[in-house]
Amino acid sequence: QPAEGTLGAATAYTMGDLFKPGSLIDYPIGGAEAVADALVRGIRKHPNCGVTLRRRVESIHLDDTGRADGVYISPKTSVPRELEKEGPGKSEDALFLKATKAVVSNADIWATSKLLPSSPQAVQKAKDTPDTPSFMHLHLGIDATGLTDIDIHHSFILDMDVPVDAEDNCVLVSIPTVLDPSLAPEGKHVVHAYTAGCTSYEAFKGLDRNSDEYKKLREERVQVLWNCLEQIIPDIRKRTEIKMEGTPLTHERFNRRTRGTYGPGWLPGDGFPGPDALGVPGLLQCGDSTFPGIGVP
Numbered sequence: 001q002p003a004e005g006t007l008g009a010a011t012a013y014t015m016g017d018l019f020k021p022g023s024l025i026d027y028p029i030g031g032a033e034a035v036a037d038a039l040v041r042g043i044r045k046h047p048n049c050g051v052t053l054r055r056r057v058e059s060i061h062l063d064d065t066g067r068a069d070g071v072y073i074s075p076k077t078s079v080p081r082e083l084e085k086e087g088p089g090k091s092e093d094a095l096f097l098k099a100t101k102a103v104v105s106n107a108d109i110w111a112t113s114k115l116l117p118s119s120p121q122a123v124q125k126a127k128d129t130p131d132t133p134s135f136m137h138l139h140l141g142i143d144a145t146g147l148t149d150i151d152i153h154h155s156f157i158l159d160m161d162v163p164v165d166a167e168d169n170c171v172l173v174s175i176p177t178v179l180d181p182s183l184a185p186e187g188k189h190v191v192h193a194y195t196a197g198c199t200s201y202e203a204f205k206g207l208d209r210n211s212d213e214y215k216k217l218r219e220e221r222v223q224v225l226w227n228c229l230e231q232i233i234p235d236i237r238k239r240t241e242i243k244m245e246g247t248p249l250t251h252e253r254f255n256r257r258t259r260g261t262y263g264p265g266w267l268p269g270d271g272f273p274g275p276d277a278l279g280v281p282g283l284l285q286c287g288d289s290t291f292p293g294i295g296v297p
Helices: 008-018 031-044 109-114 120-127 212-221 223-232 248-255
Strands: 057-062 068-073 095-098 103-105 137-143 153-157 170-174 188-195 240-246 283-285
Touching (some): 170 223, 188 223
Antiparallel strands (some): 057 068, 153 170, 170 188
């Protein structure tokens, strides 16, 4: 974002704190998975509370007054008994989970609006929300032999004469096994390189993910990541044992992110919405579709 569109006070504090002598960044042992597991434990330890995974929300149900009172989810795996309820119009194709207080959505504002059966107001609110671009991703498993002096994080601005968010201009690299070797087999490193929310969706829009055209474009666009990685580990291509490439379509499909977006593009001063971002009673947003906006991809 342009400088006038950043959270200046928070940025100044964070940068000042990070660069104090002896400053440290807390890193979760076990990676992001450990954070998710801790959240699940925090919910399941309470009576009559459960978590069900690998279940796609098919729709949000509204009662006769227009209030969100539950969700339909796909029936691919079992649901904790305390969560399953008889719902209106329940069929063999979906299970209904009844909300006791409210439905809380962590899906982005556009995806959430599409889950509603009929709400022109919510659709318009989503339509009026600006979005941000997407990502190219490169996930690698590499041979770590001899790599004894590398850092966990690296940042690249490829052209300082154009905006930082110009197409594929900012690349970030994380090698978490530098701090936590348990994330990979002995003698290996895990590497994640990605364009920092500066890859447009348009070039990939409408492409068949199994087509040669898509695969060729993916291979071309991921080269910017390889080029940056080679500045850290010159022979990284030879060291690579596992390779997974991601595009805006990957981000859209697996993370349920509309157009593969990083998230809403509100700027300070625009007026970040609160949890009732879509204006539907009983439906609350969390995550980056409410204040304070985008953060961790």
